[in-house]
Amino acid sequence: MTQVKRKTSIAIAAIFLATLAWQQLGPRSPARWTELDLMVLQRLSLDSLPPLPTDPTNAVADDPRAARLGHQFFFDTRLSANGAVSCATCHQPERRFTDGLAKGRGIGLSGRNTRSIVGTAYSPWLYWDGRRDSQWAQALSPVEDPAEHGANRMQFVRFIANDPDYRSQYEVIFGPLPDFSDRTRFPDAAAPIANSEVSAAWLGMTDEDRKSVNRTYANIGKAIAAYERLIMPGPSRFDVYVRALLSGNGKTAQGILTKDEILGLQLFINEARCTECHNGPLLTNNEFHNTGILSFPGELPDRGRIDGIKKVLSDPFNCLGDYSDDPEKRCAELTYVRTGVELIGASRTPSLRNLGGTAPYSHKGQNETIAGLLDLYNRAPLAMIGHNEAEQKLNLSRRELKQLEAFLNALDAPLATSEEWLSAP
Amino acid sequence: MLNKTATTSLILFAFLSNPLAEENAAGESWLTRSGYYRVSYTSLLDPLTINTIHDWVFHIENSDGVTVNGAVVSVSGGMPQHNHGLPTIPRMTRSLGNGDYVLEGMRFHMNGYWELNVTVDVGGRRDTVIINLTI
Numbered sequence: 001m002t003q004v005k006r007k008t009s010i011a012i013a014a015i016f017l018a019t020l021a022w023q024q025l026g027p028r029s030p031a032r033w034t035e036l037d038l039m040v041l042q043r044l045s046l047d048s049l050p051p052l053p054t055d056p057t058n059a060v061a062d063d064p065r066a067a068r069l070g071h072q073f074f075f076d077t078r079l080s081a082n083g084a085v086s087c088a089t090c091h092q093p094e095r096r097f098t099d100g101l102a103k104g105r106g107i108g109l110s111g112r113n114t115r116s117i118v119g120t121a122y123s124p125w126l127y128w129d130g131r132r133d134s135q136w137a138q139a140l141s142p143v144e145d146p147a148e149h150g151a152n153r154m155q156f157v158r159f160i161a162n163d164p165d166y167r168s169q170y171e172v173i174f175g176p177l178p179d180f181s182d183r184t185r186f187p188d189a190a191a192p193i194a195n196s197e198v199s200a201a202w203l204g205m206t207d208e209d210r211k212s213v214n215r216t217y218a219n220i221g222k223a224i225a226a227y228e229r230l231i232m233p234g235p236s237r238f239d240v241y242v243r244a245l246l247s248g249n250g251k252t253a254q255g256i257l258t259k260d261e262i263l264g265l266q267l268f269i270n271e272a273r274c275t276e277c278h279n280g281p282l283l284t285n286n287e288f289h290n291t292g293i294l295s296f297p298g299e300l301p302d303r304g305r306i307d308g309i310k311k312v313l314s315d316p317f318n319c320l321g322d323y324s325d326d327p328e329k330r331c332a333e334l335t336y337v338r339t340g341v342e343l344i345g346a347s348r349t350p351s352l353r354n355l356g357g358t359a360p361y362s363h364k365g366q367n368e369t370i371a372g373l374l375d376l377y378n379r380a381p382l383a384m385i386g387h388n389e390a391e392q393k394l395n396l397s398r399r400e401l402k403q404l405e406a407f408l409n410a411l412d413a414p415l416a417t418s419e420e421w422l423s424a425p
Numbered sequence: 426m427l428n429k430t431a432t433t434s435l436i437l438f439a440f441l442s443n444p445l446a447e448e449n450a451a452g453e454s455w456l457t458r459s460g461y462y463r464v465s466y467t468s469l470l471d472p473l474t475i476n477t478i479h480d481w482v483f484h485i486e487n488s489d490g491v492t493v494n495g496a497v498v499s500v501s502g503g504m505p506q507h508n509h510g511l512p513t514i515p516r517m518t519r520s521l522g523n524g525d526y527v528l529e530g531m532r533f534h535m536n537g538y539w540e541l542n543v544t545v546d547v548g549g550r551r552d553t554v555i556i557n558l559t560i
Contacts, residue, residue, distance in 0.1 A: 276507065276536075276537070279476070285475065285476050285512075287534040289509075332530055335529075335530065336513040336516065336532075337513065338510065342509050342510065387508070389507060389508060
């Protein structure tokens with residue numbers, strides 16, 4: 001009797017182990033896509049990306065001359081305090097306009113991870129905390145950040161005015177530059193920044209002169225934005241796969257994605273719930289969410305969007321400000337912006353296109369690998385500050401996490417931007 | 426084995442809970458909690474999709490079907506399953522007459538089930554209703 005019991009127990013254990021092994025290791029053929037799945041996939045596909053939205057705040061947004069000038073500014077290291085930092089120092093084209101570091105490094109160490117500029121023309125908000133509301137307003141900020149370019153706007157506009165090539169290009173696009181030669185009116189260094197000497201010089205200027213500097217400074221940002229609008233993601237294997245699926249001929253879709261990538265895609269749109277935030281063709285809703293990302297070691301948790309809102313509302317270069325070119329000030333995003341405790345510790349959803357080569361991830365580069373980030377979402381830890389919106393554990397198996405990672409890597413693709421824009425002019 | 430009623434119920438449930446079935450508000454209206462007003466809306470973004478800011482026009486009638494002018498309409502809401510609100514604070518910006526009111530700043534940033542709390546106030550006579558929609 002005892003022997004029979006033992007044999008039965010061994011048999012049950014063997015069946016259990018075999019089932020477990022089958023679940024984890026056995027072949028799983030991808031299920032057929034339902035009509036509903038196909039609709040979801042179509043919405044995620046780059047083929048569904050709407051035309052580039054106009055930017056009424058930037059009159060030169062689609063002016064090729066402004067894009068050419070912005071391209072030069074973007075790579076020009078002379079526009080920094082030490083002559084060694086340009087926009088491209090952190091936004092490196094070969095790394096999909098990121099820098100491979102946890103936190104950006106210009107003259108000093110920046111406070112957050114460098115976000116890519118790919119596809120940002122579609123976003124109503126810039127930065128992890130959305131503290132700027134246009135590409136051109138964003139482009140102005142690093143210039144005066146002591147950890148980045150470490151310069152000041154007075155120095156910046158005078159440099160443009162004194163460089164014959166830049167001056168002539170600027171004046172063709174924006175009209176005559178103001179005369180900044182009078183040092184009593186326009187000191188060497190002046191800007192409303194933390195440096196007391198530089199900010200005192202700024203406050204010592206007349207209101208009219210400050211506006212004149214600001215207008216020129218804003219125009220420089222608008223030229224950079226005209227360039228940045230050209231930086232767009234290209235179709236990935238995922239997009240090719242969806243196009244083939246939707247063509248109605250299932251055979252043409254075969255072989256484009258591996259079995260694991262397809263299974264990962266199924267998880268992505270279903271159990272893993274990624275599309276709750278990573279939705280639309282750019283795989284981001286460009287909104288702000290607290291997902292329980294741990295704070296950077298040794299630092300207090302980042303307050304994120306709750307502070308970003310205050311900053312964007314008080315930014316003189318925002319959509320409602322004097323330097324916006326929109327005469328009607330149709331600034332719906334800024335006008336109807338929301339605040340609330342749920343935005344404490346919230347960061348802007350990043351696009352998932354081109355994760356390859358853009359590690360580390362998260363707002364302070366806390367996650368070195370995609371696997372590490374997926375593991376965090378699978379465990380759904382309590383937020384260190386505020387409330388983790390993604391508090392429900394995913395309970396995905398290790399195999400499923402690998403499949404999800406495989407799918408995410410299938411979103412990598414060369415940019416849809418011609419080569420001439422992807423290196424210094 | 427499932428009987429016919431259960432099968433029919435399941436099919437009906439699957440149909441109603443289709444997460445991508447976009448709400449067609451045409452012809453639909455909701456009576457406010459105390460029965461003071463009947464509320465309907467039209468999204469000026471058609472089809473209604475996520476991640477695009479847009480306007481809605483609310484139409485308000487009283488319980489007898491007479492259009493209500495002089496109302497103040499406000500909207501809040503969110504996704505109860507995700508414990509978050511709307512990504513914007515929409516506001517009524519103007520009345521078009523004939524019981525129609527424009528609310529600007531509507532935006533949804535996730536597909537799924539949303540609840541909107543609509544409050545109608547006419548000279549202090551205030552009533553609310555929850556409108557649900559699935560995007």
